[in-house]
Amino acid sequence: MRIARFSLDGNVAFGVVEGDDATDAGPVLDIIKGHPFAEFERSGQKLPMDKVRLLPPVLPNKVVAVGRNYAEHARELGHEVPEARDAPIVFFKPSTSVCGPGDPIGYPSFSSEVHYEAELAVVIGRMCKDVPRERVKDVVLGYTCGNDVTARDVQRAESQWARAKGFDTSCPLGPWVETELDASDLGLMCTVNGEQRQLGRTSEMIRSVEDLVVHISEAMTLLPGDVILTGTPAGVGPLHDGDEVAVTIEGIGTLTNKVVKRD
Structure with a gap:
């Protein structure tokens, strides 16, 4: 599973990456509820990857x-x-x-x-x-x-x-x-x-x-x-x-x- 962190209209969230550049539609992000450091659910709300800004996948303490x-x-x-x-x-x-x-x-x-x-x-x-x-x-x-x-x-x-x-x-x-x-x-x-x-x-x-x-x-x-x-x-x-x-x-x-x- 590929998990990305992204921003859209000033909001930051995590999403599961589905598909790739080889597909006609390109990759999409299935927004997750919460964060990936605990059990989470996919929301089913999907965004085209090219409509969001990818951020560093994590913000490490160190x-x-x-x-x-x-x-x-x-x-x-x-x-x-x-x-x-x-x-x-x-x-x-x-x-x-x-x-x-x-x-x-x-x-x-x-x-x-x-x-x-x-x-x-x-x-x-x-x-x-x-x-x-x-x-x-x-x-x-x-x-x-x-x-x-x-x-x-x-x-x-x-x-x-x-x-x-x-x-x-x-x-x-x-x-x-x-x-x-x-x-x-x-x-x-x-x-x-x-x-x-x-x-x-x-x-x-x-x-x-x-x-x-x-x-x-x-x-x-x-x-x-x-x-x-x-x-x-x-x-x-x-x-x-x-x-x-x-x-x-x-x-x-x-x-x-x-x-x-x-x-």
């Missing part, structure tokens, strides 16, 4: 991101490749960094080297802490596409990554949450202006989704709507004013954003 979770990406940046037994590198992106499908990525004034990083994003569905491996599926609502946009020059210059990875619009998410998906071996691709830049599979992750949820929830309570970014494959590179960057993940869809220079 985005917990993981660094160097693909070996080839660690190598391309000149870092030592972590072992599966090593603790993953974890950092935060603030809620204000989140933007949705079609929203502009604002090129920060304090950077001259902004990179894309296509990632599988895990959406938490219920409040949880100290999650055992066998219960991870119970606390995950589903998955969406993410882009861990990074000011690479700032990341190199500063001892922590808060500004480099936490600036406004540095965390595009979308276009919706796919709730029925085995995330263990999904194809992941990033294109810039239609040209392929990244291509990988989630099976190449050093630490799996289960590993990450267990490790992160040992330290902190995860809330409904929180997001875990699981790392990016090799092929990261620069974005420029006017570029269109798209993250596509098998079984989910495509998240597209355009880069704009901030005044």
Whole structure:
């Protein structure tokens, strides 16, 4: 099931996505009663997708991101490749960094080297802490596409990554949450202006989704709507004013954003 968050005439709601662009009518949204973090009913009231504005599929309290979770990406940046037994590198992106499908990525004034990083994003569905491996599926609502946009020059210059990875619009998410998906071996691709830049599979992750949820929830309570970014494959590179960057993940869809220079 694909669950989208959208606005129409100033009202925000969730809906189940039905159909796709291949059909004559195009996809529609069946508005749900309530929210997707509890049992819900479909209203039967349907809206054409092209009549609404898609929003970030969730508004997370926190985005917990993981660094160097693909070996080839660690190598391309000149870092030592972590072992599966090593603790993953974890950092935060603030809620204000989140933007949705079609929203502009604002090129920060304090950077001259902004990179894309296509990632599988895990959406938490219920409040949880100290999650055992066998219960991870119970606390995950589903998955969406993410882009861990990074000011690479700032990341190199500063001892922590808060500004480099936490600036406004540095965390595009979308276009919706796919709730029925085995995330263990999904194809992941990033294109810039239609040209392929990244291509990988989630099976190449050093630490799996289960590993990450267990490790992160040992330290902190995860809330409904929180997001875990699981790392990016090799092929990261620069974005420029006017570029269109798209993250596509098998079984989910495509998240597209355009880069704009901030005044």
